[in-house]
Amino acid sequence: MNQEIVNKISQYQNQIWQTVSITASEASGEALTFGTPFTISTTPNDLFSEMAAPKLVVQFALANMPENPHILLFSQETFVEMAALMKKVDVLEIEEADDTLVSEVRPIIESIVQGICLAIGNIRNEPLISTGLSVRFQIFAFPQNLQRSESVVRTNVAIASDKINGTVVWLMDEDTGADLSGVHEQQEQTFGSTLEETEGRTVSALTLPEEAQNLEILLDIPLEISVELGRVKMLMKDVADLGSGSIVEIDKAAGEPVDVLVNGRLVAKGEVVVIEDNFGVRITEILSPQERLQRLNEAI
Numbered sequence: 157m158n159q160e161i162v163n164k165i166s167q168y169q170n171q172i173w174q175t176v177s178i179t180a181s182e183a184s185g186e187a188l189t190f191g192t193p194f195t196i197s198t199t200p201n202d203l204f205s206e207m208a209a210p211k212l213v214v215q216f217a218l219a220n221m222p223e224n225p226h227i228l229l230f231s232q233e234t235f236v237e238m239a240a241l242m243k244k245v246d247v248l249e250i251e252e253a254d255d256t257l258v259s260e261v262r263p264i265i266e267s268i269v270q271g272i273c274l275a276i277g278n279i280r281n282e283p284l285i286s287t288g289l290s291v292r293f294q295i296f297a298f299p300q301n302l303q304r305s306e307s308v309v310r311t312n313v314a315i316a317s318d319k320i321n322g323t324v325v326w327l328m329d330e331d332t333g334a335d336l337s338g339v340h341e342q343q344e345q346t347f348g349s350t351l352e353e354t355e356g357r358t359v360s361a362l363t364l365p366e367e368a369q370n371l372e373i374l375l376d377i378p379l380e381i382s383v384e385l386g387r388v389k390m391l392m393k394d395v396a397d398l399g400s401g402s403i404v405e406i407d408k409a410a411g412e413p414v415d416v417l418v419n420g421r422l423v424a425k426g427e428v429v430v431i432e433d434n435f436g437v438r439i440t441e442i443l444s445p446q447e448r449l450q451r452l453n454e455a456i
Contacts, residue, residue, distance in 0.1 A: 157307035164337035169193035176271030183267035275434030305329035
């Protein structure tokens with residue numbers, strides 16, 4: 157592997173994991189610190205010996221490279237500690253690690269991925285979102301992009317809090333590492349300049365702005381738009397007593413704007429209208445494009 161890739165990714169790690177510390181602390185309600193990152197180049201064969209025991213396996217991709225998933229690996233002990241943190245129980249109260257605990261830790265995992273996307277987006281000065289997130293407790297099986305890659309970028313990061321003392325391993329293939337570090341861009345720019353000098357022309361495939369390529373990918377991502385009329389908290393016994401004809405009073409006055417959410421994140425407000433036989437919403441307030449991308453980055 158090009159050592160420049162490893163060096164540049166290593167330089168980014170502190171910034172990335174400082175952001176992750178913030179997003180994960182917010183999600184868990186506890187102070188979580190991700191630090192002391194250490195990045196090296198390794199090979200899939202060198203990793204096999206560590207994969208005999210089940211782990212919490214997190215897979216996700218960045219939308220600009222959807223076919224090249226990243227992997228986050230958490231040991232069974234760290235998985236249980238995170239679950240205990242989220243359940244607000246002592247770690248000894250969790251008898252064993254299994255798939256039933258995955259839902260407990262998913263908010264932390266989503267916040268970690270969110271933090272990685274935010275930090276990389278800040279480094280690259282462009283919004284980034286994740287896609288294809290999966291969280292499973294299992295024996296790790298290498299995805300195809302890691303199997304094909306001769307070299308793998310590996311980063312070990314310590315996780316620390318009052319209840320957690322563990323490590324997360326972040327794996328990405330060489331092409332993903334080159335893209336993240338900007339090495340591909342530098343090589344393309346150099347190659348394009350050489351062609352221009354020797355042939356007196358530029359190559360459009362090499363000089364196509366990366367932002368345009370990313371935008372084309374983002375435009376094909378399906379999003380769920382929902383309109384929320386209001387919310388209310390009820391006791392379990394009151395919910396059990398609901399029946400046909402029951403009226404649930406919500407916490408919003410008549411005539412107030414309704415919330416328009418994309419993938420569960422508020423992006424606009426509007427008023428309910430009737431279009432022929434269907435309900436609709438007329439947008440009255442909306443976030444700026446930059447703020448909307450930020451909200452979507454948090455949601456995916």
